[in-house]
Amino acid sequence: MSIITLEVDSQSVKNYQNISLDDREKIQRFVQFLLNEPKMLPNLMDIISVRAQQRGLTPEILEELLINNEKKPFNPKQFFGVSSLKNIEEQLEEMRNEWER
Numbered sequence: 001m002s003i004i005t006l007e008v009d010s011q012s013v014k015n016y017q018n019i020s021l022d023d024r025e026k027i028q029r030f031v032q033f034l035l036n037e038p039k040m041l042p043n044l045m046d047i048i049s050v051r052a053q054q055r056g057l058t059p060e061i062l063e064e065l066l067i068n069n070e071k072k073p074f075n076p077k078q079f080f081g082v083s084s085l086k087n088i089e090e091q092l093e094e095m096r097n098e099w100e101r
Contacts, residue, residue: 006031 016024034041
């Protein structure tokens with residue numbers, strides 16, 4: 001294994017530093033998956049977009065969330081169906097299956 005550096009905002013750094021080692025490993029596996037399957041990123045983004053729209057996310061709501069993110073963090077479960085890193089391997093497998101269709 002090798003180490004790479006990713007540029008993120010200060011809140012992401014704090015959040016990462018405050019999560020469990022298990023959750024850190026899940027994030028690392030997810031990033032590794034994205035880097036090993038770069039052609040899948042647009043598909044992943046499409047899947048996330050469709051799921052968010054099905055849960056009521058509109059362009060207007062997204063713009064509001066992006067503008068007000070520092071003032072009022074949003075609950076990702078509301079639009080993305082994910083509130084934590086639990087079962088990330090199952091979620092990745094489900095995404096792989098969707099891409100293969």
